[in-house]
Amino acid sequence: MKKSRYVLPLVLTLAIAGCSEQSNSQGGGTAAGEQAGAQQRPPAKVSVITMKQAEQPVTRVLPGRAVAYQKAEIRPRVNGLIEQITFKEGSEVKVGDLLYKIGDDTYNAALAEAKAALAKAEASVPSAQANFDRYQRLVNSGATQIEYENARVTLLQAQADVAQAKAALQSAEINLGYTEIRAPFDGITSISNVSIGNIVTANQTTALTTLRKIDPIYVDLTDSSANLLELRSAIAAGRLKGNPTQADIRLTLEDGMKYNKTGKLDMAEMAVSETTGTYQIRAVFDNPENIILPGTYLRATVTVGYENGFLIPQRAATRNANGTLTAKFVGAENKVQSRTFEHTQLSGNSWLVTENIKDGDKLIVDGFQWIADGAPVAPVDATLDENGFVVETPAAAPQETPAAKP
Template identity: 35%
Template sequence: MTIDQHASLSPRRKAHFSYLPSASPLSSHRPRWALALGAVLIAGALAACSKPADEQRGPPKTEPKVGVVTLQPQSQQLDASLPGRTKAFMTAEVRPQVSGIIQKRLFTEGAVVKQGQPLYQIDPASLKATEASAIAAVAKAEASQRTLAATARRNAELVKIDAISKQAFDESQAAAAQSASDVAVAKANLDTARINLKYSRIEAPIGGRITLSAVTPGALVTANQATALTTIVQLDPMYVDFTQSSNDLMQLKRDLESGRYQKVDGDKIPVRIQFDDGSDYAQQGKLAFAGVIVNDTTGTLTLRAEVPNPDGLLMPGMYVKALLPTALAPDALLLPQQSVTRDLAGKPNVMVLAEGDVVEKREVQLDRAVGAYWLVKSGLKAGERVMVDGFQRTKAGDKVKPEEVDMKANAERKSLRGEPPVQGAADAPAAKAQAK
């Protein structure tokens, strides 16, 4: 409707049309709710722009907490873990010293026997006959000796008055001397017969545990045969023979000469034994022998320890590990193994807290494993803080909030719970190399 048309209307009609909205282009194409929504969005944007800058950035970032240990020098005994095998203190192979038929076996296989205890009985009949013959030979020789000795005495008186010739006298004296020798020979034969008769009862040459019997009653045995009837081993104490690399020994000598380590008293070196499953043997031994010749095939030296074995737990031929102190590090720095990681080249690294509690990645050199720790060779010094926990939350260059960790207390708690000690998985190859 145009303005002219509106003017020509009656007042009543004008009032009716005054309630209609104006026909503008905006109102004809956009609904009212769209206008309201736009107003709300504009108001929200203006309100956001009016907030402080701190509220727009959100809450401030907190520094992550990490566990650290502070390295302190300490006196540490250095042990060498060397592979070895047990060996009987004494071994005796029992063989017959006379020939004959075995009548009885006088021991229980596998039992403990004492020195001098009878083991076998050989049929003594022929040996008793030999002994009787030797006794008779002695009696005959002694009777002949008495006769010839009396003749020699008479001839000694007769030659003084020239009743017999000088030749007869000399022959009687020689016969008397020969008869004395015959008596001595007869007595020696009697001793031999008695010894052989005694050997018909085979006795234990040493005390110890006896093995299986190679013969049964009724078997024929010969003197000094190659096959042993049985074997006796003395198990208390026991020997443990182990080997040490000549290269490790030379390096130890260089460290001792340089003053890095202190020498351990060689006359009183204790030796601890570990079984193949890693458990410790209760008794402590001592070093009895150290080799002086290097094996030209393996490049190792042989050492021997003497270990008490009152319960017979150790048996000959067992594989064990010998732990013996080699030196004393007076100012050792021990680094928890869980703090060490390795890069792609296998080099060990640790996270150190520098000034301002900023994390710094540092390469270190490690000497050997000491329990759940590494002995530091270089790269760290006393008083520095090393991260042992919180690696997932930080990286080099971050500022952190350090908390001191008591490694001994943690180890005790894990031990009470039956958990194994924590060791870095990346260090497993190095730990195996140290054990070798």
């Protein structure tokens, strides 16, 4: 009876072991089948473009802000009461157009008073002149030298009074003219800060309105001093062709649209900011439709020169942990290989490279994210748009349908 207690567990253990061996045998067969199926899968199709060396533009993308071509804060130059506001706020005005009219009653009275003072001063000159002429004739025949000198001083004083009165008259005329505030140049007005009936004072702190000329318009760009040094080194080495001072500049608006006018470099600041390590570049653009407004944030693409090399679309490349540009190519036996590029230049929506690449190389531009190095692929020639997207891939030949087995 004691032996029977150990027989049943022994039988169960042997049975479980047999089932486990059978299961492992079946699992191994399944894995082997999957491996065989994987080996029979066709290579993945990838879109490729053929590399060709050519002279390509070297560009910089810089942030910037639009600035009015001309700007003036309009202030009064005399005291008085605003009687007229002759412009529509936010409208275009021409040089010399009347903007504000200040009450001129007191200035007309001052002008009349200045005219009267001039007339009085001029009336005293003839008698003083005649008296001087008489004493000049008599100075050696009865008239004393003192009388002659007094006559001469009286004449000079009368002439000085006339000059003073003329200056006062001119000042009165100028002040009267200042009661009409006119546009100093063609531009667009802002909101008026005063209304009819307000009292204004000469050269007050608050501007009456602001006038801006925005056609053409300036765009102030910011670039790093490191880029400036790199650009100068490339020019000195002869790698970069063209004159950066005559560079074409194109704008991208805040909504991502391309501005249809090309700008030119106007000036570059000959100093680097001590806090940011950047320097300022000013470009000028035609703005006939007033699309660009002062203060607008913009991105500018500046063509600084041309260099021979190969273009790798930005969407077909990545950066490794060290920040080095990497891209995948179709190598020997149609297997994937990665390449790195230490020195790169920006060229529009692509990277311009000059090393570790040659004519005829096949760059993978689509599907490279999921393919490891050494994997076999089936390259298919593709066409890219200006943004680096695949827009056309020739259709692959249709596969033949296997004949049905009898």
